Amino acid sequence: MSPGIADGQPDALDLLTAYQHSAVVAAATLTGVADAMAAGESDSVALASTLSLDPRAVRALLGSMVALGLAEAKGEGHVLSETGAPLATDHPRSISAIVGKEWFFYKVWGELPEAMVDGHARVDPWQMRLGDDPQQALGFLRALDDLAGLFGDELPGLSGITEGGTLLDVGGASGSHSAYLISAVDGIEATVLDLPEVGVLVEERHPEVAFVAGDLDQPRFGLAEGQQWDIVLLANILHDHPPAKCRELLASAFELVRPGGRIVLYEWVLDDNRDEPPAVALFALMMMVENEGGNSYTESELRGWLEEAGFDGVELRRGFGPIAGVSAVRPL
Numbered sequence: 530m531s532p533g534i535a536d537g538q539p540d541a542l543d544l545l546t547a548y549q550h551s552a553v554v555a556a557a558t559l560t561g562v563a564d565a566m567a568a569g570e571s572d573s574v575a576l577a578s579t580l581s582l583d584p585r586a587v588r589a590l591l592g593s594m595v596a597l598g599l600a601e602a603k604g605e606g607h608v609l610s611e612t613g614a615p616l617a618t619d620h621p622r623s624i625s626a627i628v629g630k631e632w633f634f635y636k637v638w639g640e641l642p643e644a645m646v647d648g649h650a651r652v653d654p655w656q657m658r659l660g661d662d663p664q665q666a667l668g669f670l671r672a673l674d675d676l677a678g679l680f681g682d683e684l685p686g687l688s689g690i691t692e693g694g695t696l697l698d699v700g701g702a703s704g705s706h707s708a709y710l711i712s713a714v715d716g717i718e719a720t721v722l723d724l725p726e727v728g729v730l731v732e733e734r735h736p737e738v739a740f741v742a743g744d745l746d747q748p749r750f751g752l753a754e755g756q757q758w759d760i761v762l763l764a765n766i767l768h769d770h771p772p773a774k775c776r777e778l779l780a781s782a783f784e785l786v787r788p789g790g791r792i793v794l795y796e797w798v799l800d801d802n803r804d805e806p807p808a809v810a811l812f813a814l815m816m817m818v819e820n821e822g823g824n825s826y827t828e829s830e831l832r833g834w835l836e837e838a839g840f841d842g843v844e845l846r847r848g849f850g851p852i853a854g855v856s857a858v859r860p861l
């Protein structure tokens with residue numbers, strides 16, 4: 530259930546103060562409190578001393594963590610609850626890198642009222658992010674890989690890919706989705722195309738995936754004439770861009786798919802009324818503040834752009850999560 534929605538009935542004041550929940554999760558994770566608790570420290574004074582934090586703040590944080598179900602009182606101290614355990618870095622389903630990514634957005638969303646007036650993103654384009662603060666930008670892309678690790682196993686089923694072949698994962702970051710496809714479908718040979726700074730992440734996270742440096746702003750993404758793949762994947766790419774750029778990206782992708790081959794989009798797809806599914810409707814605002822001209826798009830918009838680029842046989846498949854698979858074929 531989302532914060533502020535009890536018994537299906539939203540409460541505006543609860544929705545307003547839900548920011549406190551996010552901040553408690555971030556404070557517990559980013560200060561090291563969750564890691565120290567996972568390592569066995571349960572006393573607030575000892576936590577404050579070990580982590581150089583204010584003892585009164587740590588005691589209040591622990592109380593808030595109990596209030597939110599992230600911690601439980603045990604003896605004289607506190608331990609992480611089952612809900613709070615993934616805040617620790619060493620947890621097998623750790624969300625600690627994802628917390629870093631969301632904390633970045635927490636501050637960006639603070640500028641939403643101003644962004645509503647001018648319609649501009651509050652985050653620099655990827656080239657600048659990777660140049661100005663590579664640690665933050667690469668940390669963000671690691672968090673995307675962690676998210677894919679938790680939720681991305683739907684992609685092979687949603688992609689419609691049943692046979693092996695060469696696959697180009699455009700803007701594929703660390704190769705999370707390629708790796709899923711390699712393990713789910715025999716004979717997939719995947720290559721991530723991304724900005725040059727991102728190559729280290731593919732090596733670090735998914736060395737079974739090849740890497741080629743490219744640029745979405747160049748025709749054919751900077752690849753040579755004549756290079757073609759059986760499958761071109763654009764996962765979480767179109768929503769970063771305005772419609773005119775999406776159409777350009779799909780035109781480049783068309784050239785890179787061999788005749789008879791397939792394009793796969795893994796995208797947050799809105800219904801035509803633009804308010805369902807709920808997570809995708811919220812994602813449209815997220816894209817507005819994160820990427821200049823970004824948005825969530827509808828099935829009919831995606832279908833229209835794919836057909837305009839020359840693809841046919843467009844099919845959309847939805848799973849349990851907010852991201853859908855859209856596939857289409859380049860005619861022979």
Ligand SMILES: C[S@@+](CC[C@H](N)C(=O)[O-])C[C@H]1O[C@@H](n2cnc3c(N)ncnc32)[C@H](O)[C@@H]1O
Pocket residue numbers: 655656670673674677699700701702703705706722723724727743744745746763764765766769
């Ligand atoms: C939203 S992330 C999507 C990552 C991955 N496909 C996924 O689904 O998790 C956007 C990706 O596009 C890449 N990107 C952004 N601008 C690019 C450009 N001009 N050329 C190549 N890649 C770019 C980023 O480095 C990043 O990996």
